[in-house]
Amino acid sequence: MKDLPSIPRYEVLRNRRTILKNPLPFHHHYFQKYGDTFRINLGRRNDWVFTRNAESIRHILQKNHKNYGKSSLQTKELAKYIGHGLLTSNGEFWRVHRRMIQPAFHKKKLEGLIRMMYKAIVTELKEVKVNAEQDIFPLMGDLAFQVVAKSLFSADNIRDRMQRLKEITIANQKMLIKEMRMPYLKWWFHLNGDIQKHLRLAVRARNLINGIVQERLDSKEEKDDLLDMLLSARYEDGKPMPRQQLIDEVMVLFTAGHETTANALSFTLMLLARHPEVQQRLYQEVKDIDFERGNSILALTQLPYTQQCLEESMRLYPPVYFMDRVSLAEDTLEGHVFKTGTVWLMSIYELHRHVDFWEDPDHFVPERFVADGKRDFSGQYFPFGAGPRMCVGNNFAMYEMLMTIAFLVRKYQLSTTREIKVHPLISLKPSEAFVKFTARI
């Protein structure tokens, strides 16, 4: 792999401020200059390889997935704040827990959660300010957090604790970003106590969750929510998950499930606000949909255009814009041999806008996702990842997003005077996502 084009260390250091603010233009520049796969020389033992090559991404995530694990960015750096749950573990430990947790997210199981989700959505959307431009990202953040909270813990007396949990989740993510983007200052973050402070916050979050779990066990109530499922899941020997593991899995579901959905919803609303003709078509589809009466699952299947809008929004703005893996053994890709321990950073953002795969890649064209059997994007479109580690909550997220968009567009006309701006942190967030909601008559 030594013959792969490589960005020298001094280039990374020279551009560190720009990279910290928004690394996407830096990546794009080098993808254009060097092609779909290049190396970053950080002068360390391990090599970092960036790719937007669809075949290599499929190879790593699907075909040869056994040779790749999550890198220490997740299994150590993120795990020190949220523990070792599905998202942050590898190998047999991950496989065993995935087998236990996945059944709770099957479509059939989710049907039982739909009403709870919808109630949480309606409650949160009471905060919509009519006739004034409003930053929708905090609103969508609260909505997505409450939907996960209500689906996990259907209790009514947890709002304040959930608010605290949300604040901690956000604060720790900010810290993690600083650590990841300025690894050369890690010694300073230790010395000035920043890391210890955030580790204490993580302990507080775990205590909050532990308290809620204990209340559930003491009440002996059966709730049919995600917590009940985690409590009743069993290892092959018939034993339940240890309490600390259960808390890790809950922390992971909050972290993985709320921000990604909030981002996708905010970008979709901005796109609809900027494309009145798409919004009008979507309105025609949702205007008579009623999730409260009748069969909510059936209603969700009647929203193909809304689904296309969400798919196209996640193509342009994939919340998980990067995925990382580390190789467990030597492997050959694109004619190069990569040694054990190579860290792969797969740019989903770049792949989703690659001119070889998408016509008019920078334009919002939901029609490209029409399910007419003629087009197949499965080899180049990965908003939820691919292979055995694909997002466990993808159906959950789609249901939640379909209901939220349908509810809002049925009730309001959306408009905006703003451009769409991205703010890439651990996930791809929007910045200044101001939308005006005007009540439909």
Ligand code: HEM
């Ligand atoms: C639009 C919303 C969402 C997007 C775009 C998204 C995207 C992703 C992606 C790309 C991965 C794979 C990461 C990798 O392979 O490195 C992933 C994993 C995961 N997601 Fe999601 N996700 C979303 C919503 C959710 C929700 C709502 C939940 C749960 C309530 C969830 C739970 C998880 C978990 C637990 C994993 C780890 C799975 C494993 O490694 O076995 N996600 N997600």
